[in-house]
Amino acid sequence: MSLKRKRDGSSASAPSSVDAVFRRHFEARFGSIDLSPAPTARENSNPPSTTPTHPPSDDDEKDGSDSDGSSWDGIDDTPAPEVISYDFSKPLPPPSTKPSTRRSFMSSKPPTSTSTTITTTTPKPTPEEAAADAENLKHDLALRRLLSESHLLDNSLSHASARHRQQALDARIVALGGTPLADLSGAASRTPMAIRQGMTRAQDRRAEKLRSSARENGIVLSKSQMKKTKKTTTNKKRDRGVGAPAVGKFRRGALILSRRDVAGMRA
Amino acid sequence: MPSKQSLSTAPQILNFTGSASLRHRLVQATLTGKPIKITSIRSTSLTPGLLPHEISFLRLLDSLTNGGIFQISETGTTLLYKPGLIGHTPSPNSATSSASRIIRHDISAESSTRGVTYFLEPTCILAPFSKSPFHVVFSGPGCVTSATQADYSVDTFRTAILPLYAHFNIIAKLECRITKRSCSPGGGGEVSLTFGHQIRLPPTLHLRNPGRVKRIRGVSYTIGVSAGNNQRMIHAAREVLNQFINDIYIYSEVVARAPGAEGDKRGTPGFGMSLVATSSTDCLYSADWGSGSDVIMTPEEIGRGCALRLLEEIAKGGCVQRIGARTVVSLMMMGSEDVGRVVLGKGIFEEDFVGHLRDWRSFGCGEALVKEWTGSEGLAGGGMGGMDEGQLISLGVVGKGVGNVGRKVA
Incomplete structure (x- = not known):
């Protein structure tokens, strides 16, 4: 030895x-x-x-x-042996038992072996640490925005332009689940409903005409041109919720039936 | 001639002598369906024959099974038992009401020397192999819920014995409610037991890591005496236990008035304590001590004594403590034909436990293999980290796959 x-x-x-x-x-x-x-x-x-x-x-x-x-x-x-002495004179605080675990022990059922959680209090961060954390969070957010919008910054100087600023803002709004600004305030939003419906109908008609003429002449169209615009089915029964009338409109305590509703009931 | 034929077809009657472990022999006979004959029951005693609590247990067995035959000789020293099917069938004229499913077992005043756990433990061993769920209500002047000289308390039964069934995946619909607490000589308590989890075959058990004790729970109860006694008991118990572990919680139960045997009369007052230690691998050790009428003890003595008994039980080690060993072994013997292992402390292997294993063999049901447990095979730390070297025994049990006869087709 x-x-x-x-x-x-x-x-x-x-x-x-x-x-x-x-x-x-x-x-x-x-x-x-x-x-x-x-x-x-x-x-x-x-x-x-x-x-x-x-x-x-x-x-x-x-x-x-x-x-x-x-x-x-x-x-x-050889290093001196490390002596660790435990002080048993002062017992540790008992682990906090939730009222639910107490009840489960004293209920008529056999107690289940749920582990009691020993709660350890995490030390509160010092003011400097908290400030550093906030700073880091801010930097993190800025970096993430930069990464997500970097495709707009192809030209090194263009990011200052109003157009790119607006695009970036739009992208952020969409990412948060909002409607893009163009849809809210663009030309599409200003056109009256009836005219807009007429426009889309005319577009559909034109596309259908193109497709039928191509079919007759044996021309193969591209897939995007062959695609039909989705038509919303209007005759699907609407879920009206509980208590709402199946016929007419209930307004100010009165059921108001239109001419069409009455005709529908007569038929 | 016909009598000879019937003899040959009937299963052979097993013979036993003496009153030792009568309760468990009857349970074994019921589980395996083999008739037994027990002779010379206390034949040399001054009170020969079956004692009142044994008779009461036979009555309970009769109501828990269907078609069993009990024949007791005139002196009561010989008992012939032909077991029936486990499962209570309510009388046909009240079959629709749910109240008829409840078996009410009234315990007479003469058998109040034993606690109600004397009946509860075998009832629960039979219950998983029953056709139908068990609802049994124990009551009467002989129903003692607190710890007695020979039996542990119902609190210990609920917190230390019933969880053993979880090792066999018997978890659902187990309930043991103490409706009325009572003390030893008087009785008059009431306990309702619901055992609604019936199985076909208990799974093979492998319990080899006792773990380390992580928490201690307990109940201290006073019946008809000042509630301050609870605090004194708890204080004395914590004085002993606080130096080992900090997760201790002892609940206190106070019954202002002891239930009387007859209407107006007051029952016996008393107090006691039940402690349960849970290990990190969900092995349980329990201790019990209640006040008795013969020796007068202070609450401090009871609390301290109970804590010391718990420490003694923990020092014995193993995965199953003494009072739970028979329950576990019985369920293992009824299990599938596979070697199940359980590590027990050497202190558990007393004469009557070895007798219990021998009884199982004479019933032709299962095989027990005993060998010293030297550490753990691939288990981290042998429980006490080598401190329990040479203290443990590995008990291997090969079941016979009898299982639940009533649930053969399911």
Whole structure:
């Protein structure tokens, strides 16, 4: 045992001498180090020329001659045992039991093995940490916006233009689930409903005409042209909710029937 | 000639002698469906024959099963039992009402030396193998809910024995409600038991890691005495236990007036405590102590004694404690033809537990293999981290796959 330890010590001394060289160099540049030397650095006190050349047989002899162990410094290198003592005099606060777990124990059912959660209070962040957190969050948001809108910044100078600013704003609104501004205030929103319906109907008619003429002449159209515009089915029964009248409109405490409703009931 | 033929077709009657573990032999006979004959029951005693609580248990067994035959000799020293099917059939004229499903078991005053858990434990062993759910209400002047000299309390039964069935996936519709608490000599309590989880075959059990104790719960109860006794008991118990673990909670139950045996009369006052320690792997250790009429004890003595008993029970180690071992072994024996293992403390292997295992073998049901448990096979830490070296025994049980006869087709 002692032999093994001695060997370890001698082998460890070689890198420690290198450490000493580094240390001297460091201290020459930056001033002396106040730290207490590390456990392995204690070997430095020995002259580096003697320690690495110790053959193991020599050590054995040395151990045999010094029986009282005064110069047996093999065990000195091992760090002192760390003593951990638990203080049982003051018990920890009991883990908080929820009322539900209390009830479950005292109910007539056999108690289930639900684990009681030991609540540990997280330390409150200091004001500086909180400020740093807020700053980081702000930077994070800015970075994410930059990444999502970077396709608008193809030309390095164009991002300042009003058009690109508006596009970026629109993209943000859509990302948040809103309606794009163009739909709210553009030409489409200003056209009256009846005229807009007429426009779409005319578009459909024109597209249908194109398709039928192409079919007759044996022309294959592109897929986008072949596609029919989706027609909303108007004759589908509307879900009116509970209590609403199936016929007519209920307004101000009176059921108002239009001419068409009456005709529908007569038929 | 015809009599000879009937003899040959009838199952062979198993013979036992003595009054030891009579209750569990009857349960074993009922589970396996084999008739038994028990002779020389207390034949040399001054009170020969069956005792009142044993007779009461036979009555309970009669109401829990269908078509069983009990023959008791004149002196009561010989009992012949031919078991019927487990499951209560209500009388046909009141079959529609749900109240008829409830079995009411009235315990006479003479059998109040034993707690009601004397009846509860075997009832629950039979219940998973029944045709129909069990609803049993125990009441009467002999119904003692608190701990007695020989039996643990109903609180311990509910918190430490009923959870054992969870190891066999019997979880649903288990309920044990103490409607009236009572103390030893007087009785007059009431306990209702619902066991609504019937199974075909209990699964093979492997319990090998006892874990470390993580929490202690308990109930302290006073019946007809000052509620301050609860605080004294709890304080004394915590003085012992607080140095080991911090997750302790002991509930207190106060009954202002002890239930009387007859209308007006007051019943016996008393108090007691039941403690249950749960380990990290859901193994349970429990202890119980109640006040008795023969030795007068202070609440401090009861609380401290109960805590020390709990520590003793924990020190024995193993995955199942002494009072739960028979329940677990019985369910394992009824299980499938596979080797189930459970690690028990050496302290559990007493004479009557080994006798219980031998009884199972004589019923031709299952095989038990006992060997010393040296650490854990692939389990992290042997429970106490090597402290319980040489303290544990691994009990392997090979079931016979009998299971629930009433539920063969399902």
